[in-house]
Amino acid sequence: MGAESEVVLDQTDNNDNVSVPEKAENRTLRFLKKAALFILSQWLIIGMGIACLLAYLFPNVAKHGGIIKSQYSILYGAVALIFLISGLSVPRHKLYTHMLNWRLHALVQIISFLFVPAVVLAVVHLIIATDPEKEIDPAVLAGYIIVSCIPTTIASNVVMTRSAGGDDAAALVEVLIANILGPFLTAGWTVTLMPNTAEFEPWKSGSSNMTSMYRDVFKQLGLSALLPLVVGQAIRWTWEKRTSMILQKFYVNKWSTACMILLVWTTFSSAFATDSLEALSTQSVVFTVFFNIALYLFLTAVCFSLSRPPQFLRKGSWGKRVFQAISPEETIAVCFCGPAKTTALGIPLLYAMYESMDLYTKSKTSIPVLLYTTEQIFVAHFMVYILRWWRTHLECSGEKRDTESIAGGGHV
Known part of the structure; x- marks a missing residue:
């Protein structure tokens, strides 16, 4: 004592x-x-800010065709590294399971190719009707039609889904399906949805020569996504335990996030190099910046609601079949895949469809594609924390097991 x-x-x-x-x-x-x-903990946002600053100060370094040839070094190299890491990280049985998950395919692809174009088209017609002075540049509105019709992005969906604790295998499969469908659907869908007014006539008639665009898009999809994914899976099948140990020891999944910063760098470098941002009116820039955020948040809320319908809609045998909830991990994948759009197809498509259009107009038209695909990464970074908290809350409350027992019919 x-x-x-x-x-x-x-x-x-x-x-x-x-x-x-x-x-x-x-x-x-x-x-x-x-x-x-x-x-x-906020190094992604800080890195993206630095990337934007470097793009503004030295646009010729990482622009398309610039000093480092970013169309190859980043759009092929960085994206290929993301998919190689995904192939090393995702178990084989999860990829196979999600390939047969028809409910997930229908949900993501209908949102991406039908619901998003419908929402954007409604907003574009509303602006046309209420803006007789054309303070919002028609090139910006035409650019939003293109944005709405392009498929979900290749890289950031997988990274964000994994960071939020979602099913990155589900995101992988949906990304591949969307980008295989995209080249066939996007061009015709874009021309069809363009308003039938005089100011949109330059965008109403697309180029008839799309062969080079299809060749470039499928070459990029094959070399930067499919091939690295297959190589990563082959390595994992052969040395599974050793691969898992290396992934954890060297924090390899963090490398995917660093690659996203490189994508932001090259996107903004191309925008600053063409002076297309400076060419737009203040009203057009302000509208584009804030509309992108509002649109992404709205589409995320829609994706979440469709993935997890309210309980009263799931009552009865008919309600359980039609309004069936999917698992929390798959819900997170849908919330990132549904609202997102890709520059990998958007920019090549735009330049291929309107090859006879002057560069100044094409640059202005590309601004919604560039800004939306960049802003979605900023907003998605914060959505990672929200969705991660929601998933943890479900696990703590024991609701996850109940949901999985209900959602078990979603797989074929």
């Missing part, structure tokens, strides 16, 4: 001996440590 008292007294004396400046210094160090940890 005496020894314990002496220890307590010694500890008290030590605490009393700490001076006021030392206590203040300790508090400062703790604050700085917390601040540093917070900044490190």
